[in-house]
Amino acid sequence: MKEESKLIRTQAKRSENREHSVPLYLTSSFIFDDAEQGRAIFADEIEGNVYSRYSNPNTSEFIDKVCALEEGEAGLAFSSGMAAVFASFAALLKSGDHVVSFRSVFGSTHQLLTTLFPRWGITSTYVDASNPEGVYDAIQENTKMIFLETPSNPGLELVDLEWLCKIKEKHPNIIINVDNCFATPYLQKPLKYGVDIVSHSATKYMDGQGRVLGGVVVGRKDLIKEMMFFIRHTGPAMSAFNAWLLSKSLETLPLRMDRHCSNALAVAEFLETMSEDIEVVMYPHLPSHPQYELAKKQMKQGGGIVTFVVKGGAKRASEFLDSLNMILFSSNLGDSRSIATHPATTTHSKLSEQERQNIGIFQGTIRLSVGLENIDDLKHDLEQALKKSR
Numbered sequence: 001m002k003e004e005s006k007l008i009r010t011q012a013k014r015s016e017n018r019e020h021s022v023p024l025y026l027t028s029s030f031i032f033d034d035a036e037q038g039r040a041i042f043a044d045e046i047e048g049n050v051y052s053r054y055s056n057p058n059t060s061e062f063i064d065k066v067c068a069l070e071e072g073e074a075g076l077a078f079s080s081g082m083a084a085v086f087a088s089f090a091a092l093l094k095s096g097d098h099v100v101s102f103r104s105v106f107g108s109t110h111q112l113l114t115t116l117f118p119r120w121g122i123t124s125t126y127v128d129a130s131n132p133e134g135v136y137d138a139i140q141e142n143t144k145m146i147f148l149e150t151p152s153n154p155g156l157e158l159v160d161l162e163w164l165c166k167i168k169e170k171h172p173n174i175i176i177n178v179d180n181c182f183a184t185p186y187l188q189k190p191l192k193y194g195v196d197i198v199s200h201s202a203t204k205y206m207d208g209q210g211r212v213l214g215g216v217v218v219g220r221k222d223l224i225k226e227m228m229f230f231i232r233h234t235g236p237a238m239s240a241f242n243a244w245l246l247s248k249s250l251e252t253l254p255l256r257m258d259r260h261c262s263n264a265l266a267v268a269e270f271l272e273t274m275s276e277d278i279e280v281v282m283y284p285h286l287p288s289h290p291q292y293e294l295a296k297k298q299m300k301q302g303g304g305i306v307t308f309v310v311k312g313g314a315k316r317a318s319e320f321l322d323s324l325n326m327i328l329f330s331s332n333l334g335d336s337r338s339i340a341t342h343p344a345t346t347t348h349s350k351l352s353e354q355e356r357q358n359i360g361i362f363q364g365t366i367r368l369s370v371g372l373e374n375i376d377d378l379k380h381d382l383e384q385a386l387k388k389s390r
């Protein structure tokens, strides 16, 4: 089956009730048919559900779908994207280990690396994605992991995954961990290039309608097994309800991403014509993007995020946001509703002005998560807000 069909046809085993749509398994624990089955499951001789902190039919179905899409061997589901990212570090690293991280990472991931992990003796170095050689220079004797997001948030810089995975020829034991939340596995499959694990916030495009939190990690079986021990005993499990909902959402992920991407490309092209109001538009599949060739190679389509800089700095940016009628101002992304954000004063307000500029965030930067509305309505709202804020 092709991936669109797999996302629809992968299902938890049908029960004796012959249901068509998979039911919600709201149960904390599971019973054993007999004493021997209980013993064998605990001894890892046979597979079976024991307790929903370990596994549940709804979470297993969700994981199976993400594995099918990412072409991963195994996976684990989490209560949020940050629980997934945290576990992908904490389960695989120990005191004394070092992480090389690309410098534009999600705000809470930045806090993990710079504030929390140093408490437990795990250190990190940030590198610039636009200077690949810097990655080699940053690798130390004790480097255990390389972490990155591509495209980055909100600057939409890309990392060449094929190039990056060549590092394994020299450093075969370093784990490469990619947060693939922005692109989704429908548009980009990091494991194909030799990346070891992929982490996700399922809260964004996987849900796609801004309803629930969730996270997932998929990749190499041996690493997922190591992480399994960690999550069994620390408890960041995804709830059965969220897994049930997210699994149903995945049925429409390809369809939704096609529309997010076509709308986003059309919005990006439209904004490029508004050069009187806008300094620069960033979108991976725009020919003006500095890494356009790489984006074409690595991403099936350009994704749902468009970042642009309005002329007139912070004042203009806030007037523009206040002038939008349909598009709402929120810090979330990956929703069916278009969302505009001002990174300098919200998601990235904790960084210094210099740190922000290093990752392409200026006072006039707007991040637009392009939704599924009619393209004419989107263009109309953006145009009237740009004119009103002149």
Ligand SMILES: *Cc1c(COP(=O)(O)O)cnc(C)c1O
Binding pocket: 080, 081, 082, 083, 085, 106, 149, 153, 179, 181, 182, 200, 201, 202, 203, 204, 213, 214, 215
């Ligand atoms: C939102 C996000 C996260 C965190 O996910 P939550 O589900 O909000 O915990 C991590 N990485 C990226 C790139 C994100 O956009």
